[in-house]
Amino acid sequence: MTDSASQTSGVDAALRALLADVLGLGTDRAAALSDDSGLFGALPEFDSMAVATVLTEMEDRLGILIDDDEIEGEIFETYGNLLAFVTRKVTG
Amino acid sequence: MSAPEHQFRIAPVGTPRATILFVPPLFDEANRIRRTLVCAMRALAADGFATLIPDLPGQNESLVPLEQVDLAAWQGALADVAAAIDGPLIIAALRGGALIDHHAKATAWWRLAPVGGAALLRTLLRARVAADRESGVTSSLDSLQADAATAPLLLAGNRLSPAMIAQLGSAEIRPVEPLRTVTVGGGGADAIVGTPLWLRAEPGEDAAMVNAIAADIAAWSATCGIG
Numbered sequence: 001m002t003d004s005a006s007q008t009s010g011v012d013a014a015l016r017a018l019l020a021d022v023l024g025l026g027t028d029r030a031a032a033l034s035d036d037s038g039l040f041g042a043l044p045e046f047d048s049m050a051v052a053t054v055l056t057e058m059e060d061r062l063g064i065l066i067d068d069d070e071i072e073g074e075i076f077e078t079y080g081n082l083l084a085f086v087t088r089k090v091t092g
Numbered sequence: 093m094s095a096p097e098h099q100f101r102i103a104p105v106g107t108p109r110a111t112i113l114f115v116p117p118l119f120d121e122a123n124r125i126r127r128t129l130v131c132a133m134r135a136l137a138a139d140g141f142a143t144l145i146p147d148l149p150g151q152n153e154s155l156v157p158l159e160q161v162d163l164a165a166w167q168g169a170l171a172d173v174a175a176a177i178d179g180p181l182i183i184a185a186l187r188g189g190a191l192i193d194h195h196a197k198a199t200a201w202w203r204l205a206p207v208g209g210a211a212l213l214r215t216l217l218r219a220r221v222a223a224d225r226e227s228g229v230t231s232s233l234d235s236l237q238a239d240a241a242t243a244p245l246l247l248a249g250n251r252l253s254p255a256m257i258a259q260l261g262s263a264e265i266r267p268v269e270p271l272r273t274v275t276v277g278g279g280g281a282d283a284i285v286g287t288p289l290w291l292r293a294e295p296g297e298d299a300a301m302v303n304a305i306a307a308d309i310a311a312w313s314a315t316c317g318i319g
Contacts, residue, residue: 023293024296048225055215056214
């Protein structure tokens, strides 16, 4: 695995663990999330408080700072969108 | 603010080994872990400890409006609760509860996953921005904080005063002695079994974590020579 690929899989694992913690998904459901899996609007647990909790926990666990101006609603539409956003923050 | 507040207390018959004064997480996070906390209180009471969770002014059954209090008021109220307790006392604070536990006098302190006030405030503000966006209103962390400088602000169901918001934004975990700080999950000497239930969108419970909290506090009590 290349450095960037292992970094991406680390972000992927951290993001799945975080969503499991916030949404109470359990390890199996968190592992089954695919790029197309819907989040905000699709999972009833994913409310505005959960959005806020996910943002702050991502900062804490991945050591990034998220400027709230860069948050578009689409980021939370699917798991793939959220992973792409976080990966960009971590590697960028 | 002189009216007495309620306390939720679970204690053994007779003289307890010590009293465990729990300080739950602040705001929403308290609701998500309340059941696990109460189960841990029962386990500790069965082991000979008196346990209690006080309502601080503005919380739960308190007649004081939340918007009239701030962190300083809670620090003082908690110190008053502690001062009224006879015998050895351990203050067990969770998350943001650790921001208000250091003015009280105690035999020892125990903290679970303490968190700075700025992170808590940021999450509350973000929830408001996300909720505003759903209802077609444009707000930002900056605009909300500007509003909060002069008037109470409704954040995730809590109407918080300008003083509360200002104090939260700068509140940091203060040193106390003797102190044991534990985290949840992930192994390691200072980690207990469990999951960060305070993050959970829907309240959950964790039986293994109940036992881990009770056992860790009892062991810390022994370490401190309390019994």
